[in-house]
Amino acid sequence: MSEPSETPDTVKTQGYFQPLGKIGHYDLLKKIAEGGMGSIYMARNTKDKTVVAIKVMSPNYVHNPVLLKRFEQEYRVASKFNHPNLVRALEFGTENGLPFLVLEFVNGESLGVLISKQGKFEELEGIKIIAQVAKALNQVHKDKLIHRDVKPDNILVGKNGIAKLTDLGLVKEVSVGDLNLTRSGRGLGTPNFMAPEQFRDAKNADIRCDIYSLGATLYTMLTGELPYKSVNPLETWMKKVQNDLPTPRELNPRISERTDWAIRRAMDSDPDIRPSSCREFVEDLVGKSTRKSTVNNAALEKANIKPPSEAIWFMAYNDDQGKQHVVKGTAKAIRRSFKDGILEDPIKYKLGKSAEGPFEDMKIFPEFRDLAVHLTKPNTNANSKTKQDGEPTPITIPDESSKITKEPKRPQTETPSKIYYVVGAGVVIAISLIIYAVISLR
Numbered sequence: 001m002s003e004p005s006e007t008p009d010t011v012k013t014q015g016y017f018q019p020l021g022k023i024g025h026y027d028l029l030k031k032i033a034e035g036g037m038g039s040i041y042m043a044r045n046t047k048d049k050t051v052v053a054i055k056v057m058s059p060n061y062v063h064n065p066v067l068l069k070r071f072e073q074e075y076r077v078a079s080k081f082n083h084p085n086l087v088r089a090l091e092f093g094t095e096n097g098l099p100f101l102v103l104e105f106v107n108g109e110s111l112g113v114l115i116s117k118q119g120k121f122e123e124l125e126g127i128k129i130i131a132q133v134a135k136a137l138n139q140v141h142k143d144k145l146i147h148r149d150v151k152p153d154n155i156l157v158g159k160n161g162i163a164k165l166t167d168l169g170l171v172k173e174v175s176v177g178d179l180n181l182t183r184s185g186r187g188l189g190t191p192n193f194m195a196p197e198q199f200r201d202a203k204n205a206d207i208r209c210d211i212y213s214l215g216a217t218l219y220t221m222l223t224g225e226l227p228y229k230s231v232n233p234l235e236t237w238m239k240k241v242q243n244d245l246p247t248p249r250e251l252n253p254r255i256s257e258r259t260d261w262a263i264r265r266a267m268d269s270d271p272d273i274r275p276s277s278c279r280e281f282v283e284d285l286v287g288k289s290t291r292k293s294t295v296n297n298a299a300l301e302k303a304n305i306k307p308p309s310e311a312i313w314f315m316a317y318n319d320d321q322g323k324q325h326v327v328k329g330t331a332k333a334i335r336r337s338f339k340d341g342i343l344e345d346p347i348k349y350k351l352g353k354s355a356e357g358p359f360e361d362m363k364i365f366p367e368f369r370d371l372a373v374h375l376t377k378p379n380t381n382a383n384s385k386t387k388q389d390g391e392p393t394p395i396t397i398p399d400e401s402s403k404i405t406k407e408p409k410r411p412q413t414e415t416p417s418k419i420y421y422v423v424g425a426g427v428v429i430a431i432s433l434i435i436y437a438v439i440s441l442r
């Protein structure tokens with residue numbers, strides 16, 4: 001875990017505010033927000049004069065054991081991390097019977113407020129924020145925890161551009177029952193940003209539900225639209241399991257094909273199709289590996305979210321006699337060959353960075369992953385020509401390249417999980433109709 005000496009958002013007050021009251025050794029300066037469980041104040045530590053945020057539980061909830069547990073859990077989890085992109089919890093206490101939580105103060109606004117104020121984000125700006133939240137989530141996931149409520153309102157963006165994930169009250173350990181923390185008046189997560197399996201099987205949802213929510217957050221940032229807005233929860237779930245959602249590019253044609261694909265992959269109804277980690281999601285967005293270098297804004301700027309096209313790649317394939325051939329080309333040229341249908345079925349080709357190999361599946365490499373991973377909903381944009389990829393560049397193929405022949409397209413088969421979802425949706429509709437019939441007959 002990284003150890004920031006002092007968080008950049010920790011500010012010292014100049015004494016502008018008259019305190020509203022006192023909690024512990026903190027002067028309450030200003031109410032910042034009315035949250036789901038109580039009020040959030042800006043406050044000043046009377047000892048060291050630093051500014052903090054204090055969440056005070058509403059008197060309406062102090063007898064609700066589930067919400068109390070969540071409050072304590074938020075402290076337990078948020079105090080153990082020391083990550084620049086996670087809001088730290090500093091103290092937990094009770095004042096006049098009301099539990100309160102002291103948090104590092106973020107001098108900025110929630111992403112939800114920013115989106116409603118300024119509308120959609122430019123693609124690179126959006127990716128820079130999501131890459132920071134992805135780092136925070138990676139840390140949470142490494143600790144075998146799931147956040148379960150990733151959404152724009154729970155991401156605070158400081159005036160210094162640093163994004164911090166907050167609201168860790170719903171965190172759950174991977175593969176451990178959830179202590180019924182979801183059974184409360186506050187509900188679990190927000191339907192628009194929740195993965196479909198969180199509706200159906202919240203207890204067994206894994207870190208991939210956070211990846212879904214992170215993808216949905218970027219969707220909203222870049223399109224200015226809430227996914228599955230203005231539909232009721234049942235309809236939301238049904239549409240989610242069918243991936244029935246306008247693509248990001250349909251709503252904002254300025255979004256690059258790569259980002260459109262990466263968001264749709266992260267939001268796929270089938271968790272097996274989503275990236276397996278937040279790091280992989282960022283790789284999908286930037287089109288290059290982040291394994292060695294940590295993704296920082298400079299690296300993103302450099303990658304400019306376009307595929308690095310000039311490096312030479314080596315592609316190995318077997319001919320009909322099982323003899324291996326190796327051809328080479330730039331990423332741009334190889335991608336174009338697949339997009340134009342000169343090469344088909346990426347499964348048959350392995351890629352490497354030298355003529356001698358090692359050669360690995362195309363989906364290992366972020367530069368080509370979008371060609372090799374098929375989403376549940378057919379990728380309608382995948383074969384369209386875009387300015388981003390430029391004009392086709394001839395791939396350097398030796399003589400034996402003539403043996404690369406076009407193969408018939410494999411039929412798209414329904415994945416078993418999709419069938420499962422459709423049957424599940426049918427059962428839910430049937431039950432709803434029966435309940436409706438019984439109510440009408442009374």
Ligand SMILES: Nc1ncnc2c1ncn2[C@@H]1O[C@H](COP(=O)(O)OP(=O)(O)O)[C@@H](O)[C@H]1O
Nearest residue numbers: 033035036037040053103104105106110153167
């Ligand atoms: N550490 C903080 N610094 C500054 N503002 C905060 C902080 N924590 C919360 N807020 C403000 O309060 C709002 C609600 O906080 P959140 O932690 O999401 O609470 P809730 O449990 O009510 O969802 C945030 O959107 C933000 O505006």
Ligand SMILES: [Mg+2]
Nearest residue numbers: 035153154167
């Ligand atoms: Mg919140």
